[in-house]
Amino acid sequence: MSKSRGKKVLITGAASGIGRCTAEEFARAGYDLVLTDINQPALDEVAEQMRGHGVQVHTCVCDVSKQREVQEMARGVLAEVGAIDILINNAGVGHTGELVDTSLKTWRTLIDVNLWGPIYHVYAFLPHMQERGSGQIVNVSSGQAFFRLPTWGAYAAVKAALGVFSEVLHYELRKYGIRVTTVYPFMVNTPFYRNITGDTWAAKLSMKLVPYYSMKPETVARIIFKAVKHKRKVETVSVINDVAFYVQAIPFAPAIIAATTNFVLGKRPGHGAAERSA
Numbered sequence: 001m002s003k004s005r006g007k008k009v010l011i012t013g014a015a016s017g018i019g020r021c022t023a024e025e026f027a028r029a030g031y032d033l034v035l036t037d038i039n040q041p042a043l044d045e046v047a048e049q050m051r052g053h054g055v056q057v058h059t060c061v062c063d064v065s066k067q068r069e070v071q072e073m074a075r076g077v078l079a080e081v082g083a084i085d086i087l088i089n090n091a092g093v094g095h096t097g098e099l100v101d102t103s104l105k106t107w108r109t110l111i112d113v114n115l116w117g118p119i120y121h122v123y124a125f126l127p128h129m130q131e132r133g134s135g136q137i138v139n140v141s142s143g144q145a146f147f148r149l150p151t152w153g154a155y156a157a158v159k160a161a162l163g164v165f166s167e168v169l170h171y172e173l174r175k176y177g178i179r180v181t182t183v184y185p186f187m188v189n190t191p192f193y194r195n196i197t198g199d200t201w202a203a204k205l206s207m208k209l210v211p212y213y214s215m216k217p218e219t220v221a222r223i224i225f226k227a228v229k230h231k232r233k234v235e236t237v238s239v240i241n242d243v244a245f246y247v248q249a250i251p252f253a254p255a256i257i258a259a260t261t262n263f264v265l266g267k268r269p270g271h272g273a274a275e276r277s278a
Helices: 017-028 040-051 069-082 104-132 153-176 201-208 217-229 239-249 251-264
Strands: 008-012 032-037 056-060 084-091 135-140 178-183
Touching: 008 017, 008 104, 008 178, 008 239, 017 032, 017 217, 032 040, 032 135, 032 178, 040 056, 056 069, 056 178, 084 104, 084 217, 104 135, 104 153, 135 153, 153 178, 178 217
Parallel strands: 008 032, 008 084, 032 056, 084 135, 135 178
Antiparallel strands: none
């Protein structure tokens, strides 16, 4: 019998993209699933597909940005399903636009979903993992945390904060027998990028070419599954993220890259804001 049989993994944002593909990877390996999302029709569709792998699948409609909803969801899961072995904080929203054009409302959305969402889930399930002396938490950040490029400042800042939280959490929870994995995906070919038009010809072109230089969500999901299996502390997903990380240590390199990006992608004075939240 597979060692994964009977183990339970909770995945947020499981109705599409990386979350959906990650659910597929764990279902194939025999894990029982708890899938959450705010899109119930899509979530129900994914759940039905996952049941085809012969595993138990439970679904919860939950807005990760609402602490009360997360707490109620966690109580229900723990009472009906039992302890969660693996928690994958995948749900997130994206945004592109210059900081000067980024509204406080957008900032709040990014922070509520991309930072508070994972934190709410960690604190909801952590006490039970501590009691058991086992468990694994996976927080999906972004390679943008390494690039820090103009037009992606707000999104990158919040994802970088999640990365710091997650990597520090790894060391603090080891004494409880709990592992924490921080994942930094490179650009992934999802509907978010297809809906961004950009404000300059270069930005428009870069968005149109996303399918050709970005990663497939299926590929990222396999990498996440392997990172969980091998209990890695950090998974950078792409060699491009590794390069971006080490470039930060080269004198003047980050400034040159940022200035070039701003010249190519940044809007000119008098142009409208290039902002989008998803």
